[in-house]
Amino acid sequence: MSRYDEDNAASDTGSTPGEVSEAWHEAREDDESLVERVVSKTIEGGVSAIRALFGLDDDDD
């Protein structure tokens, strides 16, 4: 399987491998369980469900 790795992230964002490692380490620490919720919501209702989850929907604009 072609997996998105740290080298890909470095080249796509113009970062050094060290910066990618630090960013990914902090992301991993932040909240892995949020990803589960985000994916479940996306399966249920697509990206608009995620916007609603974080209060970013257009309803109250």
Next chain:
Amino acid sequence: MTIVSLWQYCQRDTINHITTYMTKVYNTKTKKKKEILEFLEFQKPLARKVASHYTTVGKMLGLKLKQLEDTSFAGAMGGYIKFLEKRADKKPKYKIATYLTWWMRRSLHVLIIKRVFLIAEKHPAKAEKILLELLE
């Protein structure tokens, strides 16, 4: 100024004060929301790029490219909100986009795992075959 007019003045002033305050809060909230959405919109090509790494496995699992891209982008949304909650106060040593790539990738991994489990419930042999192919 009579008691009644004083009361009316206070009422009016309080209402004005509340209205001004609410307008300020609403504008701040709307502005922030607009900025968040604009920033996220800017991350869409990167979310697509990350998703493109999973098209082969997605095909094996019956996932459309749009589902992969949406999941990757949804991960970026979750990651950015988390970043604003926990890390916006101190200047990071990395680009926020770099931080978001982890969220995009992880969301796709979670989607793939969920999909394999779903297939395994109804078609265990098919799921086994897919897993073995993924391990190669």
